[in-house]
Amino acid sequence: MPMFGPIRPAVYRVKLGGFEVTTILDGAVQLDGPAGTYGVNQPEADVKKFAADHLLPENKIENTFTPVIINTGREVVLLDTGNGAPRRPDAGKLAATLDIAGLKNDQIDIVAITHFHGDHIGGLMESGIPTFPKARYVVGQAEYDFWTNKDRLSGPTEANAKLVQTNVVPLAEKMTFIKPGDDVVTGITSLDVSGHTPGMLAFNIESQGKRLVVTADTVNHYVMSLERPEWHVRFDMDKEKGVETRKRILDMLATDKVPFSGYHMPFPSIGYIERAGDGFRWIAHTYQLRV
Numbered sequence: 001m002p003m004f005g006p007i008r009p010a011v012y013r014v015k016l017g018g019f020e021v022t023t024i025l026d027g028a029v030q031l032d033g034p035a036g037t038y039g040v041n042q043p044e045a046d047v048k049k050f051a052a053d054h055l056l057p058e059n060k061i062e063n064t065f066t067p068v069i070i071n072t073g074r075e076v077v078l079l080d081t082g083n084g085a086p087r088r089p090d091a092g093k094l095a096a097t098l099d100i101a102g103l104k105n106d107q108i109d110i111v112a113i114t115h116f117h118g119d120h121i122g123g124l125m126e127s128g129i130p131t132f133p134k135a136r137y138v139v140g141q142a143e144y145d146f147w148t149n150k151d152r153l154s155g156p157t158e159a160n161a162k163l164v165q166t167n168v169v170p171l172a173e174k175m176t177f178i179k180p181g182d183d184v185v186t187g188i189t190s191l192d193v194s195g196h197t198p199g200m201l202a203f204n205i206e207s208q209g210k211r212l213v214v215t216a217d218t219v220n221h222y223v224m225s226l227e228r229p230e231w232h233v234r235f236d237m238d239k240e241k242g243v244e245t246r247k248r249i250l251d252m253l254a255t256d257k258v259p260f261s262g263y264h265m266p267f268p269s270i271g272y273i274e275r276a277g278d279g280f281r282w283i284a285h286t287y288q289l290r291v
């Protein structure tokens with residue numbers, strides 16, 4: 001037999017009350033790290049040792065991207081859009097993967113965005129054409145105001161602000177601008193998780209007494225972000241506020257014992273948070289939402 005190469009699942013679906021929650025793997029990239037990305041305020045040797053102690057490579061990390069689709073029965077809501085096919089060779093597969101989930105691009109009614117980093121807005125448009133032709137959009141007002149301020153078009157924010165100009169701004173007339181606490185639709189309510197970006201939103205999903213929190217980028221590594229939430233993360237624009245928000249959300253998830261989906265958690269990206277020592281531990285979802 002010829003070798004086929006590695007294979008991994010890319011679609012996962014659970015029921016949540018009267019809703020269906022589908023997670024889709026947009027792709028995965030392998031990067032240098034964890035030192036330089038996680039624990040940037042720690043000695044490099046400590047970060048490497050921490051990785052090795054947790055049976056992780058010392059010099060490589062993988063980052064995965066997981067948009068979430070909620071079918072409420074009334075509308076199909078997509079939370080974040082992945083990288084977009086042209087942007088990354090091994091990611092940007094959301095649109096191409098939808099049919100495995102039984103969905104077509106024109107069946108997405110609403111696209112809600114947690115924050116405007118490229119791996120979340122990259123899939124809004126492909127080659128200047130909206131990927132989800134019948135969708136309307138829901139975005140945070142604070143996030144939109146931050147990234148569309150012309151001061152962002154130079155300095156460290158330049159590349160991402162330009163992507164906002166090509167992928168987000170052209171869709172503005174179909175957008176609803178919300179603040180933390182506002183609903184996307186009944187059963188999907190936004191929460192303030194600013195820090196990683198100035199206006200990042202999480203979403204509390206609730207149906208018939210069942211609850212799941214979509215945490216966006218508050219926790220980006222299933223070991224490091226949880227066991228060492230105080231470690232600074234390169235991707236957090238405000239590092240200290242990132243820490244504060246991460247601890248607050250982890251504490252809420254551990255206290256409420258509710259499942260969550262984190263955009264960069266290991267696919268299928270649904271799990272629970274357990275307290276462990278001074279930090280927390282990731283418990284992957286198995287059958288909790290199936291019985």
Ligand SMILES: [Zn+2]
Pocket residue numbers: 117119120217263264
């Ligand atoms: Zn991200």
